[in-house]
Amino acid sequence: MxxxxxxxxxxxxxxxxxxxxxxxxxxxxxxxxxxxxxxxxxxxxxxxxxxxxxxxxLKAKTKITRKQVIIDKDAPNLYLAGKRTGLSDNIIMKLSYVFQWDISFVLDIRLGDTFTLIYADLYVASKKVKDGEILAAAYTSMGKNHTAIRYEGSGNRSNYYTPKGLSLRKEFIRDPVHFSHISSQFNLRRLHPIHNRVIPHRGIDYAAKHGTPVVAAGDGKITTSKQNSAKGKYLVLRHGQLYTTKYLHLSNFASNIEAGSSVVQGQVIGYVGSTGLATAPHLHYEFLVNGNHRNPRTVKQSKALPIPKSRLQDFHEKSSRFLTELSLIQGKAIYANAENNMEK
Ligand SMILES: [Zn+2]
Missing domain, CATH: 3.10.450.350 (Nuclear Transport Factor 2; Chain: A,)
Known part of the structure; x- marks a missing residue:
């Protein structure tokens, strides 16, 4: 037929x-x-x-939701604070992806930080059929504001931009493991002093469950995939002439990962383990510039291409509404907090 x-x-x-x-x-x-x-x-x-x-x-309707997530003692990370605010796992994950180049969700989040977001879900009748996309978001930490506006770029690829039209996408993401898999910040802090006293520590340790996926921080090529008694199973990635990243103590490499393989940013390259000199499962991550160790959280890096001049006016027209809404939500929250304080 x-x-x-x-x-x-x-x-x-x-x-x-x-x-x-x-x-x-x-x-x-x-x-x-x-x-x-x-x-x-x-x-x-x-x-x-x-x-x-x-x-x-079926006719689907878009439902816009506006939320503010506040990091505090009862919910000290984005995952817990997001759940408390009623966000789905999917939206929390997407929110972390929006800012993954600028913020380490494991190490940078502080009490009092806020996330403001506007997202669209798809509904048919009164049933949600698709978790939507984040249209705009802001992250505020200690008076510093990061704002992201979604804009359909060329080639159907949606991207997030600053209000000036600069791309948020960068050469390296801050954490090569997803924050939701990190067991606790307490573990992370506890691990550091031990390492620091024993040997000079030239990387970041991410305490995470055995088997947690580890991703490539940037596009590159695997130069080393080996095992030894100190580093355990480890990978070295080369990103162009300047940058190298290292991933130690893995339980396993991802399939097809071997010396010579090309990888893209965010691709799973291995899994957290405790091979080599490690007392508990964790990822030891190193970031080198020209062979010198640098802090991957603070290293300066070049940004992806901004919105082309020819589309900048369209971007500003579309984004102004979101910028107004974001500041309204932030303003309302400040007002509500002030009122609560007055009642006490
Ligand atoms: Zn370490």
Whole structure:
């Protein structure tokens, strides 16, 4: 049965999806219904001796949500504070990705820091069918403000930009492990003094569960994938002429990772372990510039391309609404806090 390009998707029936088949009492095929996702529906129906295809799309509505997340004693990291504010895991993860080049979510977050965000979810009738995208977000820490506005760049790639149109994307992300997998900041702090007293410590230790994915901090090439008694299983990545990153004590390398492999930023290259000289599972991460160890949290790096001049006016027109909204949410929160303080 060939019904043309309209039913191409039916050839890609995914596991866990239900295909409904309608047959007559005599066993003759009458119709097929299939929903590849929650927004589209295929119906193939018999019409005398031929079949007709109907493809319908449900109307989805965008619902905009505005939230402010406050880091405090009861919720000392973005994950806990985000959950308390009612954010889904997915939105919390996306929020961390927006700022992953500027902020270490493990080491930089302080009590009193705030995240303000505007995001859009997709609804059909009153049911959420898709966790949406973050349209704009701000991170404020000790009077310093980072603002991110989503803008569709060229080549369908959405990016986040500062209010001036500079890209937030950079050559290196701050943490090569995702913050949500870090067991606790307490562990991290406890680990440092031990290391510092024993040997000069030239990297950052991320205490994390055995098997936590470790990602490449930037695009590059694996130059070393080895094991020895001190470093355990370790990887060295070369990023152009200037930069090198090292990842130690891994439990395992990711598949296809070997000397000579090319990797892209954010790609899983291995898993946290305690091979070599390590008393507990952690990632020891080093960042070198021209062969000299540098602090990956503070090292200056070049930014990706800004919004081209020809599109800057469009960007400013679209972003001004979000900037106003972000400051309104921030202003309201300050006002609410002031009122609470007055009542006491
Ligand atoms: Zn270490």
């Amino acid at each position: 060939n019904l043309g390009p309209q039913v191409t998707d039916l050839r890609w029936i995914l596991p866990n999806k239900v295909l409904r088949i309608k047959a007559s009492d005599s066993g003759r095929l009458e119709g097929v219904r299939y929903s590849p996702d929650q927004l589209s529906n295929f119906l193939v129906e018999r019409n005398n001796n031929s079949f007709e295809v109907k493809k319908t799309y």
